[in-house]
Amino acid sequence: MLDERLAHWDKQGVTALVFTHPLLPGTVSMSHSAWYQNDFEDEQAISDVLSKYNDVVAFTSHSHSSLKQNNWWGTRRCDGTPQGAIGLPVVNTGAILNEYLPDGDHDEEIVDDKAATGLRVKVYDDRIRVEAWDFKDGHGPANPEGEAKMIKYQDLAKQYRLSTPTVQPPAEPTPETDADSVSAEGSSAGAKAALVIGIVAALGGAFAFIASQFGDQLRGLLPAPIAGLR
Structure with a gap:
């Protein structure tokens, strides 16, 4: 057949x-x-x-x-x-x-x-x-x-058959590795947090520098205030 x-x-x-x-x-x-x-x-x-x-x-x-x-x-x-x-x-x-x-x-x-x-x-x-x-x-x-x-x-x-890879569930931690896993996860989380804080700080510093350098020019582009309005 x-x-x-x-x-x-x-x-x-x-x-x-x-x-x-x-x-x-x-x-x-x-x-x-x-x-x-x-x-x-x-x-x-x-x-x-x-x-x-x-x-x-x-x-x-x-x-x-x-x-x-x-x-x-x-x-x-x-x-x-x-x-x-x-x-x-x-x-x-x-x-x-x-x-x-x-x-x-x-x-x-x-x-x-x-x-x-x-x-x-x-x-x-x-x-x-x-x-x-x-x-x-x-x-x-x-x-x-x-x-x-x-x-x-x-x-x-050649047109090979497309297939979706099988997603394997995460392995259950054992008592022997539980403490090490928590320690490693904590260390990883701390590193990620530090990286995020560093990026935010760098962006904040760059923004402050730009604002200080070009603040006067930007204010000069704004229309004059209208009397009686705040």
């Missing part, structure tokens, strides 16, 4: 790479098309599971969409969980032999019937790097086999 496997790897702190052939609507290239809105029997069910975990990257296929498009990856946000607010990265695998581009809002057209593209995924401690590759770029009469060439890449930051 997907939920159980994701929970297992989440506890291990391992990034989960989830691959589906059906296309997740509203995520990557051409997934807005009417052709791909019902690939999943229960789209809400898989969204509810994926949105529970932070450290997950989903890879989706089926469309034969070209990896040269700028929206070859996207973020799917799912309401209902704190993790869902962060969003789930979704990437077009681009593992195709027939390469398509959109034709209007809901149609598509083939641009290369002998394509050879796909992804290379590298997992680091702090990120996932997804590279889009053309595995036959540069082919021609002098180079019939072609050579691999990276089209572009995207770094996806």
Whole structure:
């Protein structure tokens, strides 16, 4: 079961790479098309599971969409969980032999019937790097086999689960340490009191100096008293 496997790897702190052939609507290239809105029997069910975990990257296929498009990856946000607010990265695998581009809002057209593209995924401690590759770029009469060439890449930051540290209650003093604790607390309190008094005294002295130096100037700025008023 997907939920159980994701929970297992989440506890291990391992990034989960989830691959589906059906296309997740509203995520990557051409997934807005009417052709791909019902690939999943229960789209809400898989969204509810994926949105529970932070450290997950989903890879989706089926469309034969070209990896040269700028929206070859996207973020799917799912309401209902704190993790869902962060969003789930979704990437077009681009593992195709027939390469398509959109034709209007809901149609598509083939641009290369002998394509050879796909992804290379590298997992680091702090990120996932997804590279889009053309595995036959540069082919021609002098180079019939072609050579691999990276089209572009995207770094996806790992989203670790946020947790609130457990607050430990203060330890109960024992008879052996009670006297020492009181003495230490008294000494600490006395030092703090002395520090506060020193700061107040310093501020008071500074204020007195300023008042003595600028008192006459400040009084000169005040309006003259009105006769009959005190």
